[in-house]
Amino acid sequence: GQNIDQPTEMTATEGAIVQINCTYQTSGFNGLFWYQQHAGEAPTFLSYNVLDGLEEKGRFSSFLSRSKGYSYLLLKELQMKDSASYLCAVMDSNYQLIWGAGTKLIIKP
Amino acid sequence: KAGVTQTPRYLIKTRGQQVTLSCSPISGHRSVSWYQQTPGQGLQFLFEYFSETQRNKGNFPGRFSGRQFSNSRSEMNVSTLELGDSALYLCASSPSLRGQGVFNYGYTFGSGTRLTVV
Numbered sequence: 001g002q003n004i005d006q007p008t009e010m011t012a013t014e015g016a017i018v019q020i021n022c023t024y025q026t027s028g029f030n031g032l033f034w035y036q037q038h039a040g041e042a043p044t045f046l047s048y049n050v051l052d053g054l055e056e057k058g059r060f061s062s063f064l065s066r067s068k069g070y071s072y073l074l075l076k077e078l079q080m081k082d083s084a085s086y087l088c089a090v091m092d093s094n095y096q097l098i099w100g101a102g103t104k105l106i107i108k109p
Numbered sequence: 110k111a112g113v114t115q116t117p118r119y120l121i122k123t124r125g126q127q128v129t130l131s132c133s134p135i136s137g138h139r140s141v142s143w144y145q146q147t148p149g150q151g152l153q154f155l156f157e158y159f160s161e162t163q164r165n166k167g168n169f170p171g172r173f174s175g176r177q178f179s180n181s182r183s184e185m186n187v188s189t190l191e192l193g194d195s196a197l198y199l200c201a202s203s204p205s206l207r208g209q210g211v212f213n214y215g216y217t218f219g220s221g222t223r224l225t226v227v
Contacts, residue, residue, distance in 0.1 A: 004151075030207075033215060042113070042199065043152075045215025087151065095207060096165055097142075097216075101151040 002026045004100035006088050011106045012078055020073045020086050020103045028093020034062050034073045035087040037102065043087055046073070075105075083107045111136065113202050113219035121225045127188040130222045134181050134202030140164075141183040142216060143175060146197040155198075158183055159205075190226045197221045 003025045012018040024032070031050035035043040049055055049064035049071060061074040073086055085102040092098055114133040122128050134141050142165075143155040154167035158177035175185045181202075187194055201216035 031212060035215070042218035042220045045217070048212045048215060050212070089152070094165065096154050096157075096167065097152075098154075099144075099152040101149055 002090075002092060002098045004088055004090060004098055006086075006100040006103045008101070009104045009106065011108060012075075014078055014080060014107055014109050016078050017074065017076050018078060018105065020075070020088075020105065022071045022073070022088035022100055024069050024071070024088070024090045024098075024100075026090045026092045026098055029066060030091040030093065030095060032062075032064055032071050033089045033091070033097065034060075034071075035089065036084050037087060038084045046086075078107050080107050080109070113200060113217050115198075115200055115219035115222050117222060118220065119223050119225075121227060122190050124190055124192060124226055126190050127186065128190060128224060130185045130187075130198055130200075130224075132183045132185070132200035132202075132219060134183070134200075135217055138202035138204050138217070139181050140203045140205060141177055141181065142201045142203075143183070143185050144199045144201065145169075146199055146221070147195075152199065155185065187224075192226050195224060195226045197223050 005023045034046040037043040047062040054063045059076045064071045085104045087102045088100040089097045116131045140159045142157040144152040157165040161177045172188045177183045199221045201218045203216045
């Protein structure tokens with residue numbers, strides 16, 4: 001079967017750095033997405049990786065290792081508004097998005 | 110430009126009834142996908158439409174169906190509702206099925222319809 005694993009919840013301090021991991025086993029691979037979802041709101045797109053390596057976008061970076069079936073989202077200089085759920089999704093060989101259950105990130109002052 | 114609009118925002122239905130949810134994509138977007146989101150399970154893919162044709166279907170029973178109109182608006186229908194159908198139903202639009210429009214900007218989600226079956 002297809003499986004995406006992420007930690008259920010993480011806690012970090014304002015101003016710090018946090019890394020949210022995602023491991024996957026899917027039928028084929030056509031890229032990996034990260035989304036942010038604030039409580040009661042729509043998920044919003046953060047990043048897309050299809051090649052190995054690190055992609056940086058401001059305070060957020062996303063890393064992919066296809067051989068290890070592994071990705072992480074790195075958030076720097078954490079702000080209170082970063083408190084949200086972070087969703088990892090893999091596009092499989094049928095171009096369907098397979099989603100992890102999400103990681104709830106709690107930022108403390 | 111206007112985002113993805115889903116109506117209604119909230120819905121309460123009784124077991125056995127049917128329901129229709131609506132999604133208006135971003136202007137110019139031709140692809141619409143539907144997802145079911147439940148606590149602890151993440152998003153589950155229902156189906157994807159492009160140019161009025163269903164291009165992809167997830168692993169849901171036949172009670173779940175959808176369609177897309179010529180203006181790219183999409184509807185999702187659930188018949189013979191069960192308690193387990195209670196969830197947030199999200200739709201997402203993109204300019205195309207695949208390609209740089211999706212990979213650079215991702216899919217844009219609506220705020221969802223929260224369906225409660227009692």
